[in-house]
Amino acid sequence: MLRSLKFHLRYFFHKKxxxxxxxxxxxxxxxxxxxxxxxxxxxxxxxxxxxxxxxELNAHWSSQYPIAVWFVLPLGMACLTWFTKKYxxxxxxxxxxxxxxxxxxxxxxxxxxxxxxxxxxxKIPLTFLAMLIGASVGREGPSVQVGAAVMLAWGNYCxxxxxxxxxxxxxxxxxxxxxxxxAAAFNAPLAGVIFAIEExxxxxxxxWERRVLMGVLAAGFILVxxxxxxxxxxxxxxxxxxxxxxxxxxxxxxVCGILGxxxxxxxxxxxxxLSPEKWRGWVRQHPIYIALxxxxxxxxxxxxxxxxxxxxxxxxxxxxxxxxxxxxxIGILKLLATVTTYWNGIAGGIFTPSLTTGAGIGAMLxxxxxxxxxxxxxxxxxxxxxxxxxxxxxxTASVVVMEMTGxxxxxxxxxxxxxxxxxxxxxxxxxxxxxxxxxxxxQQMQDRQAEELRSKTEQEK
Numbered sequence: 001m002l003r004s005l006k007f008h009l010r011y012f013f014h015k016k017x018x019x020x021x022x023x024x025x026x027x028x029x030x031x032x033x034x035x036x037x038x039x040x041x042x043x044x045x046x047x048x049x050x051x052x053x054x055x056e057l058n059a060h061w062s063s064q065y066p067i068a069v070w071f072v073l074p075l076g077m078a079c080l081t082w083f084t085k086k087y088x089x090x091x092x093x094x095x096x097x098x099x100x101x102x103x104x105x106x107x108x109x110x111x112x113x114x115x116x117x118x119x120x121x122x123k124i125p126l127t128f129l130a131m132l133i134g135a136s137v138g139r140e141g142p143s144v145q146v147g148a149a150v151m152l153a154w155g156n157y158c159x160x161x162x163x164x165x166x167x168x169x170x171x172x173x174x175x176x177x178x179x180x181x182x183a184a185a186f187n188a189p190l191a192g193v194i195f196a197i198e199e200x201x202x203x204x205x206x207x208w209e210r211r212v213l214m215g216v217l218a219a220g221f222i223l224v225x226x227x228x229x230x231x232x233x234x235x236x237x238x239x240x241x242x243x244x245x246x247x248x249x250x251x252x253x254x255v256c257g258i259l260g261x262x263x264x265x266x267x268x269x270x271x272x273x274l275s276p277e278k279w280r281g282w283v284r285q286h287p288i289y290i291a292l293x294x295x296x297x298x299x300x301x302x303x304x305x306x307x308x309x310x311x312x313x314x315x316x317x318x319x320x321x322x323x324x325x326x327x328x329x330i331g332i333l334k335l336l337a338t339v340t341t342y343w344n345g346i347a348g349g350i351f352t353p354s355l356t357t358g359a360g361i362g363a364m365l366x367x368x369x370x371x372x373x374x375x376x377x378x379x380x381x382x383x384x385x386x387x388x389x390x391x392x393x394x395x396t397a398s399v400v401v402m403e404m405t406g407x408x409x410x411x412x413x414x415x416x417x418x419x420x421x422x423x424x425x426x427x428x429x430x431x432x433x434x435x436x437x438x439x440x441x442x443q444q445m446q447d448r449q450a451e452e453l454r455s456k457t458e459q460e461k
Contacts, residue, residue: 032164033211036154037218040147040177044184044219045226047124047146051139054131055311062134062307069134069302074295076133080126080346081291088122090114090441092345095123095145096199097437099178101445102148103171103200104438110445111170112152120149126347134302134310136337137348140185147181147219148174168211175200176212180219187232188403189220195396199434233314234321236407238376245413248373252381253417256361257424260389263335263357264429267350267390268436271343291344301337305330309337313356320359320379321405328367331360331382350390355401358386380407381417388418389425392432 062069084092090113091098098114105111123142130137155173158164165173175196183192193216242248266274271290272283283290301309305327308316313334320326338353362382366375380401388397398414401407407414429436 029164029211032154032158033215034218036151036158036177037180037215038222039150039154040180040219041184041222041226043124043146043150044143044181045223047127047139047143048185050124050128051131051312054128055314058132058134058310059307062302062310066303070296070299073134073299073302074292076129077135077295077298077341077344077346078288078291080130080133080135081287081344084126084346085287088119088126088347090116090119091123091126091142091145091347093342093347093437094141094349094351094434095120095143095347096141096178096349096434098145098441099148099174100200100434100438101441103174104442105445107170108449110449112174113445114441115145115149115152115174117149117153120145123347127349130341130346130348131311134298134307135344135346135348136298136309136311136313136334136341136353137346137350138312138352139349140182140351141349142347143181143185143349144178145181147184148178151177151180151215172212176215179216183216183220184223186400186404187220187223187227187230188400189217189224191396191400191403192216192220194399195393198396199391199393231406232404234318234405236321236376236380236405236410238321238323238380239374240377240409241413242373242377248378249381249413249417250420251365252362252378252385253420254424255365256358256382256385256417257389257421258428259332259335259357259361260354260386260421261425261428263339263354263386263390264392264425264433264436266339267342267433268429268431287345294340294344297340298337301333301340305333309334312352313359314352316356317359317379317383320363321376323374323376326360326363328364329360331357331362331364334360351387351400354387354390355383355404358383361386377410380405380410381413384414385417385421389421391434392422392425392429394418394422 102112102114123146127137127139127142152170152173155165155168159166178200179192179196182195183189193213196212196216272280275283298309308330316326316330334353334357338350338357341348342350359379359382362379363375365382366373366378384397384401387400388394391397394415398411398418401414402411
């Protein structure tokens with residue numbers, strides 16, 4: 001009897017000890033996940049502060065010395081294009097296509113080349129310099145690539161030292177960091193989760209388990225704790241419903257779908273793809289000369305609009321959301337400035353410039369209507385609809401704009417216009433732009449891997 005009691009007690013304590021070990025391991029993994037999300041938030045926060053400084057400095061020097069714009073922009077674009085192509089070829093453009101390509105690549109030594117921390121970190125100073133000289137770029141797309149690189153580097157460290165993340169794949173670490181970067185960049189935790197599911201998970205198998213979603217939300221909420229729960233743009237104070245509501249939803253969706261589809265097609269084609277066939281070779285072989293010419297175009301657009309096409313266009317959106325009058329043509333000109341900048345291949349995103357373009361389109365429709373409806377209502381509809389048209393991600397676009405402006409009462413109207421815009425956009429650009437660009441990066445990595453394999457085979461012979 002005593003021996004049986006001892007046996008049961010020993011078994012009980014041994015079982016409890018194993019359960020305690022499991023609980024400790026889960027707690028350690030949770031702590032590591034929060035630390036990783038904190039790193040993503042801190043990098044996004046620092047990136048945001050540096051970007052704000054770049055925009056402030058640009059506004060100062062470009063207004064004080066307007067003639068200098070004609071020299072600084074072309075030379076600056078040429079220098080950034082040269083440096084990016086020579087030293088940091090994987091940080092050009094938005095950064096979101098690089099993350100999508102990495103998630104879609106098969107497991108090999110090249111799977112994470114596009115999001116290596118040592119190269120991706122260049123995205124921050126290069127985007128800052130682009131904003132400083134007056135390029136039409138945002139930091140949200142770059143924050144996605146930086147977030148993915150930070151979380152992957154931290155995850156690899158934890159796995160190397162057997163701390164945590166043995167159960168998380170590389171794809172899940174990338175998705176957690178990328179979506180967390182977006183959530184922190186926009187101060188929009190929910191938008192980060194939606195972005196991860198709708199954009200990053202499109203066409204690929206990802207396990208949306210609790211740890212991934214918790215990491216995304218944690219990155220967003222940590223930034224909220226750092227800088228407060230305030231919308232990125234001024235809070236929406238406009239109408240929540242207007243006369244002939246569904247007609248305006250359709251108009252905004254169709255117009256933004258057409259322009260968003262054209263926008264996505266222009267970005268995907270590039271200058272070489274749109275040039276006459278006999279010029280394409282020269283355009284591809286002389287990127288520095290092209291950067292000088294495109295820099296002059298940006299200088300002309302900036303001078304004409306008194307600097308409103310530079311940087312993110314935050315001030316334009318803020319004024320439009322507050323019901324102040326803005327130039328009706330600013331949306332189209334911002335679209336041209338963003339495309340012109342992107343064609344150079346320098347670091348910089350299109351998310352916020354797209355929202356500025358949408359705000360300008362909304363102001364243009366309000367001007368055409370003769371002020372029949374609240375300008376702010378059309379502005380916020382077109383912000384979401386144009387972003388949806390450009391990315392073909394209507395749910396992400398709607399939730400991003402809702403969280404950035406605190407416009408929960410109009411979320412359903414944002415979603416309807418965004419869905420219409422996304423459908424129309426596909427008629428002009430059948431494949432979503434981010435995934436089209438990701439295909440190029442993926443092919444580039446696969447070609448490099450095949451070339452390396454051929455070299456090894458020849459050496460062995």
